[in-house]
Amino acid sequence: MKISLNWLKEFIHTDLTANEIAALLTQSGLEVESVEAYEQVPGGFKGLVIGEVMTCEKHPDADKLSKTTVDIGNEVVPIVCGAPNVAAGQKVIVATVGTTLYPTSGEPFVIKKAKIRGAESVGMICAEDEIGIGTSHAGIMVLDTILPNGTPIAEYFDVKEDHVLEIGLTPNRADAAGHWGVARDLRALLKTSLTLPDISKFKVDNTALPIQVKVENAEACPRYSGLSISGITVTDSPAWLKTRLSSIGVRPINNVVDITNYVLHELGQPLHAFDADKIKGQTVLVKTLAQGTPFVTLDEKERKLNASDLMICDAQGPMCIAGVFGGISSGVTANTKNIFLESAYFSADSIRKTAQSHGLKTDASFRFERGTDPNATLLALKRAALLIQEIAGGSISSEVVDIYPAPVEDAQISVRFKNIHRLIGKVLPHQEIESILQHLDIQLINITEEGFTAIVPPYRVDVQREADIIEEILRIYGFDRIELKESLSTDFVASFESKDKHKLQFRISEILAGNGFQEIMTNSLTKPAYSELTSDFDTSTRVDILNRLSEDLGAMRQSLLFSGLEVLAHNLNHKQSDLKLFEFGTIYNRKEKGFKEERYLSLFMTGAQMAESWQHKEQNVSYYDLQAAVLKVIHKLNPSGLVQVSSTKQVFEFGLDLNKGDKTVASLGKLSKKVLKSFDIRQEVYYAEIAWDLLRKYSQSQVAYTEVSKFPEVRRDISLVLDKSVSFANIQKIASKMESRLLRQVNVFDVYEGENLGQNKKAYAISFTLQDAEKTLTDKVIDKTMEKLMGAFESELGAIIRK
CATH class of the missing domain: 3.30.56.10 (Phenylalanyl-tRNA Synthetase; Chain B, domain 1)
Structure with a gap:
């Protein structure tokens, strides 16, 4: 948002410079991003002064040139001039030596001392096109002024130096979306007073052009004010008004529209002017229309209205999208003679929804959707009406309409x-x-x-x-006036993570990349239908997009699985069949109140373990390759108390969950054919998802270290015949329970299934590593330990020990 310093000073008197004001506003929360000098004309007429031609005679060596002497205040200088109308006694515009001129057409140039046909020339007498204020080059400009010689031309043309402050307005500061609003903050900072525009001369001239107003949707339009002005002349705005608007980047259009824009940027209250002769039935209706009603806006585009769009209508149809954009058939044109001027307070929610749905962002909607002042409608209306009368003529031809059934309370x-x-x-x-x-x-x-x-x-x-x-x-x-104590303290104790989550994520990314994985980044927006492929996802908690761009981008993802499978499918279709991918991303769900965002890590493996080579036989990745990668990530964060259980997720043919209490920290397994078929993937894919936020929560920054034992380890192997339903995790759990002091490791080194074992049976070949940290193990202790373990397996798992 741009604020003109000269305009601001009409509200508040101050001798502070632009940079000093910028510093004050920034400290108070209105961040000034830049301060730039604004020049009404290029160069700002610097170096141009009023001169008086003292003598004028024909140049002896050139028929079309004249030799003159010109009083420029502090000296009389010789100037050779080629204008046919130059004469002694004229007041003229002189560009002194060193001045840069910015002509209306052509490139800027610098005035230098010169000799023209042998005659000295110190400066230049200017025509209007040479100083950039017109196009005429028929002769020099002759001034009618009593200003003394040497007076800067900027003073004659009333060109004032201005500075423009670019303010990065935050969404909560809707009150500062205008010069009045910024001046209010400055008043508090300087402890001074404000000067508001004078509307004391406002009066109704006649009631010859009454416009009836009916507000049918008071919720979306709590206050509506307006009046009629007749007999105006629509033309270009005066120079001062054009300058004010141009200084803040607003393009002048015509005097009526320029005044509404002027008051908007002055008071922060949007206005709209209708051609009163185009208002059918002399009636203004504030209401909504049927879904899909066509309406052509000022940009000549036809738009289909929503049933919730608040519209300004006449007796026959819509004229304007309230608070957002005008219609092409009711706007002010060069032929307009009578207008109806609107100043309203619209609901921020209503305007925001309408502007968003139609993709329209205007100066008016910018303010309305953040919240305007319901008490400023009449001030802005009367201010604009007086300016229109001053600049465009006309009479106020109706009583002021002010419909405000339920005033907004302080x-x-x-x-x-x-x-x-x-x-x-x-x-x-x-x-x-x-x-x-x-x-x-x-x-x-x-x-x-x-x-x-x-x-x-x-x-x-x-x-x-x-x-x-x-x-x-x-x-x-002032924040800078709050002294810091020698010892800092706060009103509350905040919890800070012991590890930098970004560094930790980068470290895990390095580990995965070092193991052949490639990182992907996918869109958080996805197809709503994905969450309906399996019963793993609760569609009632899905976050659907209300103003979706397409069905493919209609919901926020509930898992990293499907966007990752899209990447897999794309690569497989391009003959890249050996893939190891990972992604850190956020998933989204709706809660009873609000929304829930969770950070996850996903891993995908498919195809061959490594590139085909004479050294290695081609072998596809397996579930155990994925498990190894997941455990590397898990072990790096060193959580405690994770329990392995079979996964019941429908996306897997088979899989495993790693749980901490009732929380699932990780799930991994082979993806089901049904899921893969939905993406036209015909090869096996192994997938893991890790609840990254949860894993970081359970991670331990300290690693326990035990001194390496001086005494040797002992290995013993046994073969167990078990029911197929018994997992290796069950064996580990019982072994750890029965012998926690000496048992160092339990490992499966062979698995066998066959008809000779019996139906639904399998055989595990398991090694047990034993070690005593204080002494060498004896055969007696080893045999006793193994007998205890085998007895537990027989009694608790129904195992048969194969001798």
């Missing part, structure tokens, strides 16, 4: 002084607090030693609670 917020001092970190005098708030238009009532009640005007949409009042006090008082 907010009342209870504030305690002790909370102000606690949150600011400094005890402020009560008088200082009261002064700051009153300069912000926040009145105080029920003042006691403990606190007060703040009365907040409706235009401060961001001030809703006690903490907001305290923030207002602090930003005006």
Whole structure:
């Protein structure tokens, strides 16, 4: 948002420079991103002065040139001039030596001392096209002025130096979306007063052009004000108005439209002017229309209206999308003689929804969808009406319409002084607090030693609670005025992660990349139908996009699985069949109140383990390759107490879950053919998903270290015949329970299934590694330990020990 310094100073008197004002505003929360000098004309007429031609005679060596002497205030200089109308006694515009001229056409050039046909020339007498204010080159400009010689031309043309402040307006500061709003903050910072535009001369001239107004949707339009002006002349705006708008980047159009834009940027209140002769039935209706109603906007595009779009209509149909964009058939043109001027307060939610659905962003919608001042509609309406009368002529030809059935009340917020001092970190005098708030238009009532009640005007949409009042006090008082103590303390203790999550993610990415994985990044928007492929996903918690661009981007993903399979399918279709991929990404779900975002890590493996070579036989990846990769990630974060259980997820043909209590930290397995078929994938794919946020929560930064034993390890092997339903995890669990002191490792080195074992039976060949940290193990201790383990396997698992 751009703010003109000269315009700002019409509201508030100050001698501060643009940079000083920028620093003040930035410290108070209105961040000034840049300060730039604005020149009404290129060069700002620098080096151009009023001169008086003292003598003029024909050049002896050139018929079309004249030799003149010109008084430029501090000296009389000789100038050779080629204009046919130059004469003694004229007041003229002189470009002194060193001046850069910016002609209307052509490139800028610098005035230098010269000899023209043997005659000295120190400067140049200018025509209007040579200084960039016109196109005529018939002769020099002759001025009718009593200003003394040497007076800068900028003073004659009333060209004022200006600076433009570019403010990065945050969405909560809708109150500062205009020069008046910025001036209000500056008033509080400088503890001074404001000067508002004078509307005391406003009066209704006649009632010859009454326009009836009916508001049928008061929820979307709580206040609607308007009036008629007849007998206007639509033409170009005066120079001062064009300059004001151009300085802040607004293109002048015509005097009526320019005035509505001027008041918008001055007071922050959008206005709209209708050609009154085009209002059918002399009636304005504020209402919604049927879904799909066609409407042609000012940009000559036909748009299909939504049933929720608030429209300004006449007796026959729509004229304007309320608060967003005008219609092509009701706007002001060069032939307009009578207008109806609108100044309204629209619901921010209604305007935001309409602007978003139609992809329209205008200066009006920018303000309405953030929240305007319901109490400013009449001020802006009368201000614009007086300017139109001054510039375009005409008479105010109707009473002021002001439909405001349910006035917006001021907010009342209870504030305690002790909370102000606690949150600011400094005890402020009560008088200082009261002064700051009153300069912000926040009145105080029920003042006691403990606190007060703040009365907040409706235009401060961001001030809703006690903490907001305290923030207002602090930003005006100044953050830089709060002294730091020798020992810092806070009002609360925040929890900080012991590990930098970004560094940790980068480290895991390095490990996976080092093991042949490639990182992918996929879109968070996905097809809603994906969550319906299996019963693993709850469609009732799916976050659907209301204004979806397409069905393929209609929902936020509930898993990294499907977007990753899209990548796999794309690569497989391009003959890249050996893939190891991983992705860190966020999944989304709807909660009872609000939404839930969770960070996950996904891994995909398919195709061959490694490239085909004479050294290695081709072998496809297996579930155990994926498991090894997952365990590398898990072990790096060193969580404790993870339990392995068979996965019941429908996306897997078979799989495993790693649980911590009732939370699933990781799931891995072979993807089902049904899921793969949906992506036209015809080869096996192994997939793992790790709840990254949960894993980081359970991670342990400290690693326990035990000194390497001086005594040797002992290995014993046994063969167990078990039911197929018994997993290796069951064996590990029983072994650890029966012998926790000596048992160092349990490992399966062979698995056998066959008819000679019996139906639904399998055989595990298992090795047990034993070690005593304090002494060498004896055969007696080893045999006793193994007998204890085998007895447990027989009694608890029904195992048959093969001798």
